[in-house]
Amino acid sequence: MPVTDVITDTENLTMTVAADLAAPIERVWAAYSDPRQLERFWGPPGWPATFTRWDHTVGGKADYTMNGPRGEKASGTWEFLRIDAPRSFEVLDAFADESGTPDADLPSMRMTFTFESTAEGARMVNTSYFDSLEALEQIVAMGAVEGTKLAMSQLDAVLQDLRDYAQGKGTQVELLDDVHVRITRLVEGPRELVWRAHNDPELIKQWLLGPDGWEMTECVVATEVGQTYRNSWAPVGDTEGQAFGFEGEALLIDAPRRSVQTERMVGMPVETLNDLNLYEENGATLITLYIEYPDKETRDMILATGMADGMETSYARLERELLAV
Template identity: 50%
Template sequence: MPITETNIDPDALTLQIVADFTVPVARLWDAYTDPRQIERFWGPPEWPATFTRHDAFVGGLSKYRMTGPDGSSSAGYWQWTAVDPQRSFEVRDGFAGEDGEPKTEMPSMSMVFEFAETALGSRLTTTTSFDSLEQLEELKSMGMVEGTTAAMGQIDAVLEDLATFAHELPTASQLVGDTQVRVSRVVRGSVEQVWQAHT
């Protein structure tokens, strides 16, 4: 489990999670900015995520949907507000409707992801800022801390060396529920080679 600290500050209206990893910052950054990688750990194990859009630039938008074991789903979005490559990024995170559009009547929050080198690899500090104490308490009661902890417990498997992960495994399937299977394909090579593999 990579999480080393979890701090809720009701005065500052923040939830801060610190996690340490034994990989370089660049590898951790890629895991968060590549839609095929982040969807493997953004949702808790029983609520896997699928990203249909994931823009890692200011003004960009990410859209994702988490699907539960009973087939029900919960959609969300990120509005990218700041990006400092391999150092930090900030998004506005909120709930979305079936069409992927933001639900303005539901709470949204600011999330800052800060990446730093450590002696053993890298550290990610995620600080979520809420608009009110009521909002913090509401999302806390919805299981945000437990869900985030469960989701981050999946990161180590994603951070494995891609060469090892892909060795003699051009296509892999993962059972994520009674009626759900995630199919992944890893292609290594130049941009041209990757493009040709998908056409």
């Protein structure tokens, strides 16, 4: 995670974020000055940003909306006050509606971003300046510190070539906090096909099987928000184990980029929120699954079942059976 420090200064009315990055200053600048790259890490996991306007000139505006997993939206707008590529830029940042009109009931702030070269790459310092202590405290109470750390945790994947970042690492599990987990797996294949493999019952039955010796006995896909899905598996032959299944509801579908579903084991009350995101670069697709658990104990219990190993077996089968043909 690149964030090295987040400091709130109630005397000077500032919040400062410092991050040490393993990339040259020009590469870091490119990530902050290209909306398609910036939106990959500006919103925290589960709240990806989409920039709908981008005029990267002094006096120009940028509008963005962060989209929550249950259809929530939070929008903002920037006015560029100063740009000194690749060393710094400054914006006036405000909460806004989806058209970019600032919300007068929520605090705005002046933000500076500075970039300097280091022996390991580059250091980014982002300082937000507030008009009052009340405004600073309101932003902190809204989760700005935690949200910033989580958002910046996505930056490493943006700064590196996708294959350099993830190829050969298999299924990676990261504990983001007590109830949020990020699971990533790079697969060699286009995003459109990976999306179909997650949403076409005939394709799902060919790869989503977990360890060898199991078969999928039921596959009902939710194709619209509000619909329910159900997947069931059973052991084959002498394989030990009992049949089981998962079911849930589709909360968001944004083909071929993102889908959000609830998930619970059939017959059990515990429910998770599964946020699937697909990103393609040069013919490879990074699968990112954010999981929200009800509590730390449930998180640890489920991860201890060997879930990641079963996912890796399935993803390897996906590449072998569907993406390599």
